[in-house]
Amino acid sequence: MPLSKLVRLYTEPQLDNPKLIAAWPGIGNVGLVSINYLKNKLGAVEFGEIEPQHFFAPSNVSIENGVLWRMEFPSNKFYYKKGERDLIIFLGEMQPSGEEEMYELANLVLDVGQRFGCQRVYTAGAAVAPIHHSEPSGVWAVPTSRDLIPELKKQEVVLMSEIESRRGQGSITGLNGELLAVAGKRGMEGVCFLGEIPVYISNFPVSYPKASSAILRVLAQDLGVTLDLEEIRRFAEYTEKEIEKVYAALPAEVREQLDRFRTQAESKSTAEGGQITEEDKDKIMKEIDDFFKKGDDQRS
């Protein structure tokens, strides 16, 4: 079947049973940072795009001497890599705001994947979790079929049923989830890897490379590709130091609350007092919000 006119391929590489990995912006840009890192480290080559103007308003205009020269839109590009494992990588700079547009975009991405013989897709994103930023980020895995669970269990991943408060249930918002839904409907396999990000960091407009690094470790193993993670590990260390500076500046009572996330992890197996309830989390988030709002008021 011919591709939609909204898809532009500059070239059609010969790929052997490639896997498709797609990422969009989200909480902590966890997914986008990890897949963009993968694309760069593997040296994946751009080979196509989806026409953005159908889905997005322009993000930038260039006018010179009264003449409009250029209009820029959020990009939606395809990259490929031939090697240990043939891959197609899709990076979207933005997610459409409407449900119909999201559905349409997901279908276009999969049209391209299937044109080259993809049978499996991956997406990546953040899992907001009651963890402390000093701890390692775990990786949650959500497949489109129970048949994939034995394979996933060979990795260091967590299923929703293994998270006490979840009982096997949850949701994946946006295109990270939508792409899997559409893939499943087409009979393709799909997995979403979600890297844990501390609940109190999830609202900040910062990246959380610790979670991205955790996803990359698992994804590289699942794909069977060799990936140098040194650079993102250093980025994660740097980010953690920056978070620590902000953390140290918080009022003692707020820090004390956040430290409970640390002690909760230590007492996870004993389920003693120190368990953080939803009410606790809301209270902690409000105190952090108030702290930063006070800072903004003082600065303005």
Added chain:
Amino acid sequence: MSGDRASIVVKQDPGLQHPSLLITWSADAGRLGPTMVDQLRRQLQFTEFAEIEPLGFFPTGGVVIDDDVVQFPASKFYARPGSELIVFHSMQPQSKLHSFLSTVVDVAQQFKVKDAYIAAGLGSRMAHVDKRRVRTIVNMPEVKEQLSSLGLDTWMSYQGPPSINSFFLWVARNRSLPAATFWGEIPFYLSGLVDWRGVQVMLGAIMRKFALELSFEQIDREVDTQQARLEELMKQNLEVGNAIGRLERGEQLTREEAESLARNVVEWF
């Protein structure tokens, strides 16, 4: 057609003359619907030939996870050459219900369906060892006569909020399509699991109605295993044993007792 624009995708014509339509839903008490469809597809090789596009009927902008796995809205029609039966399996739509059900009837009429049946689980205040009935509601009196030989309970009375199944019966009647719902009784504490006994009873009724050749070997094994596990739970957990014993005697449980029983059973399995 009275369904929404461009919402049906037909991949191939199954080449049936005057089939019946069997409808099941993916969220179903005792997981009756999905388990039955799985058995029909595995044993009789029913294959997909059409679907209803989800846009407009289901939220698209993310997915729900249930039982560790992504749940995607799929509304598919299956058929098998030589069998005058179309199976429709779908998530229940979240919006535009009338339009969705009308679209199902559109497809039915496109493929010359002569009658339609819904198979669904009905969570009931009963014990797992009690006799399971299949209770039937029809949209035209003549359908009741046609079903009389199947040993189904056709005397149910109810007044209250309708389910999507009753809504479908009404839509079908308005389009002159004879239809009925088969409600398979499921002990409420097994509603969230596969109730293999319920599957066994319902598939038996479906097999008789549509003259299908099905093997019950795996299902019978699952029934025995599940019954044995429940007996084990009743011995190990006195609260559970006591509650199920009272249901066996026809006694009522309080809401708290019923919730506790359901929770214990789910955790056990």
